[in-house]
Amino acid sequence: MTFSDIYKVLDLHFSRADKAADEISRIQLDAHTFDDFEAVKTIDTFIYRFSKIQDYMGEKLFPVVLDMLGEYKSSLSFMDILNKLERLEFIQSVRQWINFREIRNTLTHEYPDNEKEIIEGIKLAVNAYSEIKNIYATINKRL
Secondary structure, eight states, X not given: OOHHHHHHHHHXXXXXXXXXXXXXXXXXXXXXXXXXXXXXXXXXXHHHHHHHHHHHIIIIIHHHHHHHTTOOOTTOOHHHHHHHHHHTTSSSOHHHHHHHHHHHHHHHSOOTTOHHHHHHHHHHHHHHHHHHHHHHHHXXXXX
């Protein structure tokens, strides 16, 4: 898969996540949110795209970025990749990316009786999403 192919896929995910994030900003997130099917569809769309973006960046984009810079070896663990990206100032910190993954993991596990935690997770994800977009923009700009 080429760098261009990776960008096409990510651009599609970002475009759709942007629309869902924008809609979420207009939703009153409270205990009744989950009674509104349209709101649930929007939230589900955002969570799906948020997850796909993280996976795709981690599995496809990050290795290609490092490869383009002569920094990639197939033996690198994901933590090694994140450490190199931090050192090269593509990501703020390894911890930041791990936090993004933790938010995603929280959102992808359904806890029907804990709506308050889900709502907090959605808010964290929307904030994290803007930071992930900044990382993507930085990579796009620098390469």
